[in-house]
Amino acid sequence: MLTLSGVGKRYPTGDRALSDIELSLPKGQVLALIGPSGAGKSTLIRCVNRLVEPSEGRIALEGCELTRLSGAKLRQARRAMGMIFQEYALVDRLSVMENVLSGQLGYVGFWRSFLRRYPAPAVAEAFRLLERVGLSHAIDKRADALSGGQRQRVGIARALLQNPRLLLVDEPTASLDPKTSRQIMRLIRELCAERELAAIINIHDVALAQQFADRIVGLRAGRIVFDGKPQALTAEILTTIYGEEEWDTRVADEADETPTTTPASLTLGVAT
Template sequence: MLTIQSLSKRYNTGDKALTQVNIQIPKGQVVALIGPSGAGKSTLIRCVNRLVEPTEGQVFLGDTQITKLNTRQLRSARRRMGMIFQDYALIDRLSVMENVLSGYLGYTGFWRSFLRRYPQDVIVEAFRLLERVGLESFIDKRADELSGGQRQRVGIARALLQNPQILLVDEPTASLDPKTSRQIMRLIRELCAERQLSAIINIHDVHLAQQFADRIIGLRAGEVVFDGQPDALDTEMLTLIYGEEDWNPQIDADEEENAKHKAPDQMYMDSKAALV
């Protein structure tokens, strides 16, 4: 379980990015963070693993208080938090397999990683993950030869190689077309279900958030203004989060899109349940 208590972030300029944020995320829950640009979504995710140092408050992952750890302890704790970046954060000159194996760096150390000395079971797991994300035929390709969706799949496999307890996902669909965006969000959702992983996903696409998240948290000016089920996100709540706008056309479009994809998605879930 991830617990965020009274978390605040104020920059040296005096600007407040987060104000008294309180969130609790149980094991296996997929949470979408939505809100306008500058609302504090990315800052919140990065405060969890202390890529950004919070000004006040506490973050717990299970019984571990992340905000009290020293540098060495934090390095160890970050193994339990898989990060998936908007810009993929791949090393272009390295192969797909080498980028995935870099996710084990927190366990093996820099020099063993630099010399490609990974345990055999880790290599086997990397192969298995690449197969799971649909990239088994791209193992030897350089990262800079991949499409955006393929690069994001490499980033997902790399994060999972850490064997994390939670995924921190920063705008995974920002640079992707609508079809690929759906595929990536569905993949993250499925992997979380398979591994009983929690996830916090910073995402701008409200429709994707409603379709693939168990819970939606809306931020505005660094404060939580909505925390609830996807179907509770009506015009009033959208206005509270984003400000005045005619949301009805968007909601109508979302309902039409949901109806279009409901049957295939439900068929997939039913077939998956039948195999269990």
């Protein structure tokens, strides 16, 4: 579905963020990107939808080479890629419903969006999505009156209103407490399964990545140093990704989770 071939990014300063990225993502797969700060995770996600321009290589989505597109054709291709941001990217003074409906901007254009003239089917779908993400009670609330978890749910609903085939998710749990983080990751995972969406999730929490992703890719200094199943992560591999540390391996013990096929989680810890 999504293919990256030889993708690299070098900034005008000369700093290289990505080098020779080779990656294929099939339909319906949830992939977690892990790695230390500065490893290139956010840059990789933004290269896919061209918010950051790759310096070299090819990126193709369902046979369409994104790196060759510009103007209206690029805007059209971006409809297929829903973006969920770390800092939510909501308009605080607008209501929850208005923020969700902004996900139609790529279809209705700026002026119809500005004048709130959305097609009736899009409005009906926004209502359905807000119910699905658990915010049907907050439709008329201003975005700045929401908690962090609620704001992230609005961002998820907005991305899905694009009717995307790929989700690009940048640090969805960075500002959330542990319980809310699990809820948000579980919601993203369930929605991907329901809609057969592929997803790339940039995430720092290794345990959450193991619990909710089908596949994990580890980046270090802009290069892929691991690509495999969550259960294949070992202390040695994590050291390769993050550098020397004391890795404590333990089985996830989530009191509010129904046991599934969750792999053993690996968390960064200090020996006691």
